[in-house]
Amino acid sequence: MISGDVIRGTIDLLVLDSVLDEPSYGYAISKRIESRVDGRYEIKETTLNSAMRRLERAGVLESYKDTSAAGRPRTYYRIAEAGREFYWQRRAEWLATVEIVSQFIREEGSSR
Structure with a gap:
C-alpha cells in the first residue's frame, strides 16, 4: 500500500484524470x-472531498446535481x-519530478 504522504502532492492529478x-x-x-x-492506494473520502472542493475553487473542476441510474440524486x-490545461501542466510537472527523484533512487546493493 502506498503511503498517503508520498502521494499527497498528486491527488489533484489523480482526480482530474x-x-x-x-x-x-x-x-x-x-x-x-x-x-x-x-488497490495499492486507497484514497480516503475526506482527502477526495477536500481535493474536489479545492479544484472547484480553483476553477478547474465543476460540479452539478443529477440523478443516478437508480434514481438517487448525486453530485x-x-x-x-481550464482544468484540461491544468491537468496537462500537472502531468508534465509530475513526469519531471519522477525523472529528478529517480536520479536519487539506488538499486538494492548499489553504493553509487
Missing part, C-alpha cells in the same frame, strides 16, 4: 482511482476547460 473523459461522482472517482492502481464532477 478520473474525470478527464467523462463526468463522475465521488464514490465512483475513488473506486476508479483504486482500480487503476490495483457529479466534470473537468472545466
